[in-house]
Amino acid sequence: xxxxxxxxxxxxxxxxxxxxxxxxxxxxxxxxxxxxxxxxxxxxxxxxxxxxxxxxxxxxxxxxxxxxxxxxxxxxxxxxxxxxxxxxxxxxxxxxxxxxxxxxxxxxxxxxxxxxxxxxxxxxxxxxxxxxxxxxxxxxxxxxxxxxxxxxxxxxxxxxxxxxxxxxxxxxxxxxxxxxxxxxxxxxxxxxxxxxxxxxxxxxxxxxxxxxxxxxxxxxxxxxxxx
Numbered sequence: 001x002x003x004x005x006x007x008x009x010x011x012x013x014x015x016x017x018x019x020x021x022x023x024x025x026x027x028x029x030x031x032x033x034x035x036x037x038x039x040x041x042x043x044x045x046x047x048x049x050x051x052x053x054x055x056x057x058x059x060x061x062x063x064x065x066x067x068x069x070x071x072x073x074x075x076x077x078x079x080x081x082x083x084x085x086x087x088x089x090x091x092x093x094x095x096x097x098x099x100x101x102x103x104x105x106x107x108x109x110x111x112x113x114x115x116x117x118x119x120x121x122x123x124x125x126x127x128x129x130x131x132x133x134x135x136x137x138x139x140x141x142x143x144x145x146x147x148x149x150x151x152x153x154x155x156x157x158x159x160x161x162x163x164x165x166x167x168x169x170x171x172x173x174x175x176x177x178x179x180x181x182x183x184x185x186x187x188x189x190x191x192x193x194x195x196x197x198x199x200x201x202x203x204x205x206x207x208x209x210x211x212x213x214x215x216x217x218x219x220x221x222x223x224x225x226x227x
Contacts, residue, residue, distance in 0.1 A: 001025055005069040005091075006044075007052045007082060009036040012097065012118045013072030017044050028066065053081045055089070064089040071096040072116075076103055080110055087111035146218055149178065152210040153227045162202035170224050172216035174200060179210050 002025050006017040009031040017029045021044055029047040031037050041047040050057040052073070063069065069091045073079045076099060083096045087110070095114035098104035104115045156164055166172050177197040185191050197204060206212075214221060 002068065003066040004028065005030060005063050005066045005086075006072065007031070007069065008072035008074070008079075008097070009033075009040055010072060010074060013070065014040055016070055016072065021045070028061065028063065030061070030063075053078050053085070055085050058085060058089060064091065066091060068093045068095065070116075071112075072118075073097070074099075079103075080106055083107055083112050084110040144217055144219075145215070146221065147175070147213065147215050148221055149211045149213055150221070150225060152206050152208075152212050153225075155227045156206050156212075157208055157210075158205065160203055160205050161200050164206070166214075166224065170216070171220040172214050172224055174212055175215050176200070176213040177204065177206070177210050178213065179207065 004020050005028045007030045017027050020027050027044040029044045034049050037047045037049045069086045071082050086094045093113045096107045096112040097116045177200050179195045180192050183191050183193050
């Protein structure tokens with residue numbers, strides 16, 4: 001069980017909060033409007049009315065102790081400030097809702113670990129991707145099968161796809177690998193670029209930090225996550 005804070009209880013934020021509770025997690029739901037807090041109070045672990053752009057107010061309700069915070073407020077300036085405050089408070093993973101590409105860019109600059117576009121990401125899907133450690137994205141393709149992005153466990157690293165043979169051992173297909181690689185820009189600055197390896201060959205070796213894009217039965221993916 002993990003601890004979550006969901007800040008902003010509109011349609012999207014409320015959906016995320018309720019789904020996280022259904023998945024067995026503790027949820028601190030926060031909004032500046034008393035009516036929205038009252039509507040969800042009996043569906044989450046704790047629900048409080050406060051101004052989330054106030055650092056002292058956030059500290060007073062223990063936001064610094066949560067594992068994940070979801071920022072789902074509609075005001076752009078407020079969402080940027082809240083995201084910044086959450087990172088300064090030490091929240092490990094902050095997922096912030098963006099209204100457009102520019103908003104998303106600024107959110108990343110102030111520390112957002114995950115950007116959510118509500119028109120693309122359903123609340124249930126976001127909740128599932130956030131509630132599982134190591135899972136960066138989640139798409140349900142059927143009631144029993146999903147596509148997930150999983151941080152490669154240490155037990156898989158430094159081994160080739162042939163050695164791992166995940167399809168035979170676990171019934172899980174590796175569709176692709178996302179890998180961050182250091183590079184030097186034209187200006188001489190150190191940068192990180194993302195390499196996307198679609199359909200990795202049998203000789204492809206898993207390295208530290210790889211994100212594996214997996215397709216398989218939910219129960220088989222769960223077994224792989226426990227390695």
